[in-house]
Amino acid sequence: MLEDRTSHAVIAVVLRAREGKIEALLAAAERGSGTLEAALAKAVDVSLLAHVEQLETRLLGSGDLGTAYLGLARAEAPLGGTWVPVDRARELSRDDAALVAVAQARLRAKLSYTNIGFALAPLCFTLSELREIYVAALGHDVSATNLQRVLLRRGVLERVDGRREPGRTGGRPAALFRFASQSLEVTDEFAALRPPR
Amino acid sequence: MLEDRTSHAVIAVVLRAREGKIEALLAAAERGSGTLEAALAKAVDVSLLAHVEQLETRLLGSGDLGTAYLGLARAEAPLGGTWVPVDRARELSRDDAALVAVAQARLRAKLSYTNIGFALAPLCFTLSELREIYVAALGHDVSATNLQRVLLRRGVLERVDGRREPGRTGGRPAALFRFASQSLEVTDEFAALRPPR
DNA sequence: CCAAAAGTGTTATGCTTACACCCATGT
DNA sequence: ACATGGGTGTAAGCATAACACTTTTGG
Numbered sequence: 001m002l003e004d005r006t007s008h009a010v011i012a013v014v015l016r017a018r019e020g021k022i023e024a025l026l027a028a029a030e031r032g033s034g035t036l037e038a039a040l041a042k043a044v045d046v047s048l049l050a051h052v053e054q055l056e057t058r059l060l061g062s063g064d065l066g067t068a069y070l071g072l073a074r075a076e077a078p079l080g081g082t083w084v085p086v087d088r089a090r091e092l093s094r095d096d097a098a099l100v101a102v103a104q105a106r107l108r109a110k111l112s113y114t115n116i117g118f119a120l121a122p123l124c125f126t127l128s129e130l131r132e133i134y135v136a137a138l139g140h141d142v143s144a145t146n147l148q149r150v151l152l153r154r155g156v157l158e159r160v161d162g163r164r165e166p167g168r169t170g171g172r173p174a175a176l177f178r179f180a181s182q183s184l185e186v187t188d189e190f191a192a193l194r195p196p197r
Numbered sequence: 198m199l200e201d202r203t204s205h206a207v208i209a210v211v212l213r214a215r216e217g218k219i220e221a222l223l224a225a226a227e228r229g230s231g232t233l234e235a236a237l238a239k240a241v242d243v244s245l246l247a248h249v250e251q252l253e254t255r256l257l258g259s260g261d262l263g264t265a266y267l268g269l270a271r272a273e274a275p276l277g278g279t280w281v282p283v284d285r286a287r288e289l290s291r292d293d294a295a296l297v298a299v300a301q302a303r304l305r306a307k308l309s310y311t312n313i314g315f316a317l318a319p320l321c322f323t324l325s326e327l328r329e330i331y332v333a334a335l336g337h338d339v340s341a342t343n344l345q346r347v348l349l350r351r352g353v354l355e356r357v358d359g360r361r362e363p364g365r366t367g368g369r370p371a372a373l374f375r376f377a378s379q380s381l382e383v384t385d386e387f388a389a390l391r392p393p394r
Numbered sequence: 395c396c397a398a399a400a401g402t403g404t405t406a407t408g409c410t411t412a413c414a415c416c417c418a419t420g421t
Numbered sequence: 422a423c424a425t426g427g428g429t430g431t432a433a434g435c436a437t438a439a440c441a442c443t444t445t446t447g448g
Binding site for chain 2: 423424425426427428429437438439
């Protein structure tokens with residue numbers, strides 16, 4: 001006899017940084033009897049995501065089970081669908097709004113102790129451009145000066161040859177940087193209680 | 198027509214600290230059509246856990262879906278079942294061993310930036326006793342001196358009246374402490390990129 | 395020459411670690 | 422007295438934040 005089972009949806013919560021704002025794209029797919037990754041791939045083109053990690057599993061308002069994944073995409077990734085600025089997430093369904101909040105919180109936390117910015121920034125960028133992404137994701141001001149020093153010191157950023165030409169308004173040409181690694185790495189593991197040397 | 202669906206298990210991975218070691222207790226229950234919390238409660242007596250949080254959802258070796266929860270229990274909690282020291286987790290099934298590893302990693306990480314120790318320590322304890330728990334969970338030596346200063350500075354610990362009498366071998370009586378809060382709190386949110394004052 | 399944007403130098407601050415030293419108790 | 426376990430004082434190390442100042446460009 002078959003039991004009474006709810007169905008299982010896999011939900012992609014994709015975030016990107018564009019024009020000083022974080023935007024979210026939501027997409028879901030039924031899992032059926034396959035793997036979680038296969039269902040996620042049905043929901044969204046995973047090859048366009050620079051980073052993916054599981055967020056949480058919860059019972060949705062529909063009564064179905066939902067497993068949400070956080071996806072991060074670069075601004076230029078050609079991901080179709082309805083992108084919603086996260087400051088208007090309240091216009092989404094209750095479930096979707098909650099998932100966007102969880103995704104945002106995860107991103108914020110990891111920005112401070114990992115290299116996760118690589119998944120939002122273009123491959124090559126100026127420090128001002130990177131700063132704009134951090135400001136959007138963290139929701140507070142960030143000094144470009146100190147951002148540079150922190151990330152260079154940790155070995156997260158590398159200089160790239162060449163400079164960005166200034167715009168019409170002038171200004172010194174900006175140096176170009178890239179992330180040293182394109183996969184998630186914890187760069188500041190323990191704030192306290194470090195293992196003894 | 199009913200689809201081909203796998204069943205959904207909720208798995209409790211309970212950790213406790215005993216005699217300088219971290220031990221794990223694994224228990225699972227079918228979710229059926231109820232909530233995740235209800236299934237967790239079928240697997241383990243949740244009222245004996247000092248802290249619970251979701252770990253991850255994955256496809257188990259059996260082909261079933263499994264959602265794992267981390268539970269933390271105090272050493273004296275009367276939780277029956279087979280407790281396995283985590284350094285012998287490899288004797289468990291592949292799935293169980295992997296879940297224990299994830300649980301341990303989550304505990305380790307949170308020990309450094311939250312008050313999560315409250316869920317493993319007794320309500321009242323000496324600093325040496327707390328140190329033993331941290332050493333067991335972190336896997337490296339911890340100085341009682343510095344542990345005290347870090348946790349007091351953060352407001353995580355509070356002094357309690359009275360002292361612990363020394364044992365037969367003598368020694369100065371130890372001061373007693375308790376955790377200021379019995380629910381999870383992030384006490385050291387950002388190592389870097391703090392919001393400006 | 396001035397405004398704008400980027401980058402560097404320098405200092406101050408705060409938290410953590412390391413370690414020497416002092417305290418209280420049993421034998 | 423001395424061993425043992427507990428606690429405090431102090432200094433050093435290190436990363437970050439703050440901010441003044443310099444560099445490089447366009448108009």
